[in-house]
Amino acid sequence: MNSTRDGEQSTRRHKQFIGGEWRTGSTDKVLVDRNPFDGSTIAEFNCASVADVDEAYRAAEGARSEWDRVSPHTKRAVFERAVSYVEDHTPEIVDIIIDELGGTRLKAHFEIGLVLDMLKEAGTFPLRMDVRILPSPSPDRENRVYREPVGVVGVISPFNFPFFLGVKSVAPALAAGNGVVLKPHEDTPIVGGTLIAEVFEAAGLPAGLLNVVITEIPVIGDAFVEHPVPRVISFTGSDAVGRHVAEVAVRNFKKPILELGGNSALIVLADADLEVAVNAAVFSRFTHQGQVCMSASRVLVHREVFDEFASRYVAKAESLPVGDPRDPDTILGPLINQRQVDRLAGQVEQGIAEGARVLLRGEVDGTLFHPTVLTGVTPEMSVMQEELFGPVACLVPFDTEDEAVAIANDTRFGLSGAVHTSDLDKGVELARRIHTGMIHVNDSTIADEAGVPFGGEKQSGLGRMNGDWSLDAFTTLKWISVNRGRAQYPY
Template sequence: MNTDFSNIYINGEWKKGSSDRQMVNTNPFSGEELVKTQAGSKEDLDEAYRAAKAAQTEWAKELPQNKRAVIEKAIAVIQDNEKLILDWIIQESGSTYMKAVSELRASLNIMKEAASFPYRMEGKIMPSQTAGKENRVYRNPLGVIGIVSPWNFPFHLTVRSIAPALATGNAVVIKPATDTPVTGGLLFASIFEAAGLPKGLLNVVVGKGSEIGDEMVSHPIPRLISFTGSTEVGRHIGEIAGKGLKKTALELGGNNVFIALKDANVEQAVDSALFGKYYHQGQICMAINRIFVHQDKYDEFVELFVKRTEQLKYGNPAEKDTHVGPLINKDQVNRILKDIEESVGHGATVRMGGKAEGNVLQPTVLTGVTNEMPLAKNEIFGPVAILIPFSTDEEVIELANAYPFGLSGAVHSSDIQHATAVAQEIHTGMIHVNDQSVNEEPHMPFGGEKESGLGRFNGEWVLEEFTTLKWLSVQHTPRNYGPFINDLK
């Protein structure tokens, strides 16, 4: 398995990008330089897309057992190189050891699910309104899929598109996030090369979004763009894709709510909220953004939540007992500190934390927050918890739905039916009762509503995204076309 990530990967070859830019990849905790990669240009991207298109034609015809075998071999390669991959996830994305292990496990799970897809390309035979005719519906691959991967869960959220795309007969071109070019792209070139994937079916072009980002979407070859990232960038991608009549699968930002109702078990709710808020420093699209607690339980919840948060270890993500590691870069730290400062200026109180040490932002808790403050309005994407009291179900439902996002959420109550009734009123693609918002299972539909995205990943739902349907009818006996033809005889 290749471990030199100074080159990009096109048509089965490792080559220097032809851009004059160099991408310097650094460890967000230590600042150590990890690798320099010569960036790809628009010409490189065009070469990658053309190689993918040429290779996909034969891959679409490949026997299902052979497609499955490549996915299974890639799984084995990952398992054989687990330490290498974990080290890269920790060093490149600032993941704690606990998060890196979980990310790798989730990646293997979606690959195992995708290994079944070559045998799930089901069609249909249906009746016809015309005598002697048979209707057939075929499920076919789209062709070439462009994947723009994120930096927060780069390994998992990239393979979540790669494996289903290849398994359903497509080819892929990947543009990884500039902060995580290895775990969001180049590692997969190495993994699938070792797994025996035919040349051209997987290509990785590392480059600046300002140089190749728009071309990644507007290029005439890809038929679908799979993107995970911010709503702002997702909207821009959707606009470009729309002009080319391309499909998109967009998993975007969230302003996810956690609701502890009047009859919630406080200790259970606090445990859930801690995980959903601070896991991977809160740098997760599904992470809790706003924590609403019924006023009758608010003081008890705050006291226990602060006590538990004080016990979280923050710092070096490579130490196995670290809970909270660094944010991906200084810009993210400064953005969050600004929102904390502005929210405090509007009356919020910092109960603990609120300071940064390098790129490590201390686990932070604020009370006295209202739904209109910056920390409530904006997606935090960091280890900052805001606790907001409410008085009635109707009030918290209105507060929860106040913003145009709808990715995930959670509702806690000792009465399952009560919690479920409230959960049904939250406008979101996913929501969990007596749990927290960070959940993903490889066979369940993953995606959001409103400005949190379009489409669904995982299971049978990603099959719908990454394939297309073709209606083919067969006229078994001569058709009577009525007067139109009879009058000519």
């Protein structure tokens, strides 16, 4: 690629993207974007102000009128070009993910693959904005039901898979005909924000339809959610913040879509293939350092095979290379920041104080947190009840399937899960008893496909995303009746 052009792209990524223009935020507050592995500064942003947020929403609202006039086939072509842009720039995007997230090279390619699938799925949406004709009791009346965009969508993305989880809302919302304002997490303003703006700008999206504001909550408060323009707020993050976002959104008559935390259980029955189960359980816990909402922090194993499973699990976890995410052999890179490290270390210490027994105690070196495995835990312990957003797992023996179900369901979360058994029918039957939005038989708890419903139960979220469910999330239905006769009224 041309070095001058690359430099221009890098500079633009360090600015706000409002109304189709790359510009500096209007506050003096500086957000410093740091590499979580070595602490070096990647970029500095002047935070967006409340006025900047207002201008971004107004730009999205205004650009919708032009987007409405664009044919579905022309809209689809925008997403096809976005796919090509990501494919052409994959090596560069991999580097950005490694530097800003501390994601490994393996994780970066995995995330980019998810992005490409989502862009391809969103590209079908313009041709799925259907009109239905429904029958009426009145012989002269025709009922038409139109699927229409909600208008403008506000998107708040997290730090763990920011490219994918930003695109997961942004692309379907745009494809359904909406304007969008995206606020990425303050730890990932490029991958979760300005990179996405760059992709769609290069793909030919009309100026102003997508806007990205880089800022911190202390600077803007609730202005992003309270603003009168957006009709839907899509939030991905912790359940504590999600609760507040939902309260503010509903109070202002906006629809919240929430993808929140998890505390997933992976259940291993006595007849399971232990090699497959161990590999799935390790992948389910330690992918991206355990910073995945679907991660299996609770691994429930039948007592008959518990000792053998635990031995294999600990050995495999201990063998995972931890270190510089730029090293292609690294499996576990750094946690996103020191605050997350301190929180996780505190959760481990509290678990031990409550009676947990250590099978593997990984060292903590800066933001590197080596795999840690606990056992001797009971359902009421904090390490079993709280989301452990890092490479810490709890191994729990059980005697009966009913006991496994009870333990798995003893959580305020309900996002993902897995069941391992050689009896597939039994696996499905057991899976249906777990109160969770998604669960997989003989597989990992970490899975996302662009065409199937993704979302959680209980405090793991509200609503579903992907495929038809994303189309429902970002559209509304309008009933128009046409009377072809001469209506009669009682007075």
